[in-house]
Each structure stands twice: as C-alpha cells, then as structure tokens.
Amino acid sequence: MFTIEKSGEILHVNGIFMAKCTISVPGTSITVYSFNIDGVLIDTGARSLHEQFQPFFEQADFDQIMLTHFHEDHTGNAASLQQYREIPTFIHRMSTHLTERSARLPMYRQAFWGQPEVFTSQPLGQSFVSRNDTWEVIETPGHTKDHMSFYNRDRGAIFTGDLFVTPKVKVVHIDENIVSTLDSLKKVLTYDFEHMYCCHAGYVKDAKKWIQLKVDYLEEIEGKILAFSKQGKEINEITAELFPTPYPIIAASNTEWSPVHIVRNFLNRG
Numbered sequence: 309m310f311t312i313e314k315s316g317e318i319l320h321v322n323g324i325f326m327a328k329c330t331i332s333v334p335g336t337s338i339t340v341y342s343f344n345i346d347g348v349l350i351d352t353g354a355r356s357l358h359e360q361f362q363p364f365f366e367q368a369d370f371d372q373i374m375l376t377h378f379h380e381d382h383t384g385n386a387a388s389l390q391q392y393r394e395i396p397t398f399i400h401r402m403s404t405h406l407t408e409r410s411a412r413l414p415m416y417r418q419a420f421w422g423q424p425e426v427f428t429s430q431p432l433g434q435s436f437v438s439r440n441d442t443w444e445v446i447e448t449p450g451h452t453k454d455h456m457s458f459y460n461r462d463r464g465a466i467f468t469g470d471l472f473v474t475p476k477v478k479v480v481h482i483d484e485n486i487v488s489t490l491d492s493l494k495k496v497l498t499y500d501f502e503h504m505y506c507c508h509a510g511y512v513k514d515a516k517k518w519i520q521l522k523v524d525y526l527e528e529i530e531g532k533i534l535a536f537s538k539q540g541k542e543i544n545e546i547t548a549e550l551f552p553t554p555y556p557i558i559a560a561s562n563t564e565w566s567p568v569h570i571v572r573n574f575l576n577r578g
C-alpha cells in the first residue's frame with residue numbers, strides 16, 4: 309500500500325481568506341483551495357482533506373456556500389458544514405439533484421478524495437448578493453457541463469473553479485470537453501478583472517495574461533491535431549506524438565484521465 313501524505317495551511321491574499329490543502333501519493337501531489345470572502349464560502353475541498361480544511365472552516369465567516377461544480381474535491385465537505393447549522397448551498401441547476409444522492413465514484417477517486425456525503429443544494433441564479441457585494445454567475449462549461457465561475461466586478465476578481473488549473477494542460481478527465489473549455493476561457497476574457505482564484509492553482513495575479521496563455525496553447529494544440537489528422541494520422545498516433553509523457557494518473561485512472569480526450573474532442577470539432 310502506498311503512503312498518502314496530507315498538509316494544510318491558511319492564507320490571506322487581497323483580503324480573501326483561503327485554505328490551501330495538499331494530498332500527495334508517490335509521484336502525484338494535488339493542491340485544493342477553498343475561499344472565503346464577504347460571507348461566502350466558495351467550494352469546500354475534498355472529504356479526504358477534511359482534517360486539513362477544518363481549522364479554516366472554524367475561522368471562516370460565511371452564511372452561504374457557492375459550488376463551482378459537482379466534483380468531489382469541491383463538494384466533499386459541504387455535508388459536514390451543513391451538519392451543525394443551516395447554510396444555503398448553491399450549485400448549477402443541473403446538479404442539485406446529484407448532491408442529494410450518494411455519488412458513485414471509481415475506486416481511485418474514492419481513495420484519493422474520499423466519498424462525499426449527501427447534502428442539500430439550491431440552483432444558482434445568474435447572480436447573487438453577499439454582505440456587501442453583488443456577484444455575477446458565469447456559465448463556464450468544459451471541465452464539466454455544470455461548471456460555473458463567480459465574478460466580482462467591484463473587486464476585479466473572478467473565482468474560476470477548475471476552468472484554468474494550468475495553462476499547458478496535458479491530461480484531462482474523460483468528462484471534460486476541451487472545446488467547451490476553450491470557449492469558456494475566451495468568454496471570461498471578455499470580463500474586466502485582474503485577480504483570479506483557481507481551486508488548484510490558488511491566487512493567480514495578472515489573471516488575463518495567464519488565461520490568454522491557455523487559450524493560445526489550446527489553439528496551437530488544436531492546429532497541430534488537425535494538421536496531423538489531415539496527414540492521415542489516427543487518434544492514438546496523434547496523442548503519442550503530441551503528448552508522449554506517460555503521466556502516472558493515466559494508468560492509475562485506467563485512462564479516465566488522458567491526453568487522448570483532448571485529441572478526440574478537437575478532432576470531433578474539426
């Protein structure tokens with residue numbers, strides 16, 4: 309059995325209170341953030357990191373929870389937060405019914421992130437208000453169909469869940485539609501902001517520059533995929549050519565995470 313290591317820390321950045329918790333297994337380490345701003349908690353981290361998030365939850369001041377999407381590393385502690393007091397919890401309307409039944413997760417995800425308990429949720433509207441601020445809810449599908457970003461114009465800030473994560477993405481989950489991700493990245497670039505808060509990268513300064521970098525990278529990858537395809541190359545050949553590194557997650561997830569999903573999505577559009 310491999311060893312799992314966990315750590316957690318609490319940070320204050322630009323008046324935003326946040327938890328940064330990391331889970332590591334040999335060869336892989338993933339950091340997850342939860343954010344607290346103006347009485348709102350944005351995403352709740354993974355249940356497997358509950359102990360690491362707990363000091364943050366105890367110090368955080370919030371009366372509503374906003375979830376960017378229905379993935380266990382974002383919804384994992386919603387149930388325990390609802391246990392002691394009623395906290396309205398919001399998610400995309402297509403996922404409210406999912407929070408109230410036990411999610412069936414593949415073994416590797418259950419082992420890594422823990423099995424989330426059920427919780428009650430309400431549908432996000434197009435906007436919401438917190439104690440002092442008004443927020444815009446932006447549909448940003450791609451990573452998942454139900455993915456939302458939360459935009460605070462007055463603070464020049466956007467909370468992007470798993471839309472960004474890394475500019476040069478190499479593997480995606482089978483449910484991700486990278487074509488939609490690219491559209492969503494372009495969509496958020498039409499908004500005016502400086503600061504991005506990503507659930508895996510944390511605070512990202514000069515946010516638009518980084519998002520543009522991901523847009524440029526994905527467009528370049530798309531161009532290469534379509535050029536290879538024109539030469540008669542098959543999906544697996546193109547994948548091997550463009551993404552030769554055998555990241556451990558590919559085998560560990562039985563290719564649920566793989567670069568082939570990036571190639572397939574772009575080929576299907578082209």
Ligand SMILES: [Zn+2]
Binds near residue numbers: 377379451470
């Ligand atoms: Zn996710």
